[in-house]
Amino acid sequence: MTAHRRFRNVTRIGPVQVGTAYDHRGREKHTTACTAPRCNFSADYDSRAAAELAARTHRCLVR
């Protein structure tokens, strides 16, 4: 997760955090980021639903 972005509506689904932020163009981005130490899963989505679905279906490498 990029540190300089400000996330709001941060929720956690399993080990994955989902947050909403504005990108540099002022558009909403929905980002998922796994908090497990050695898992580098993170991705941006155009909709919150897509981000939450990705978080729910994430199969973490670290258990």
Ligand SMILES: [Zn+2]
């Ligand atoms: Zn993970």
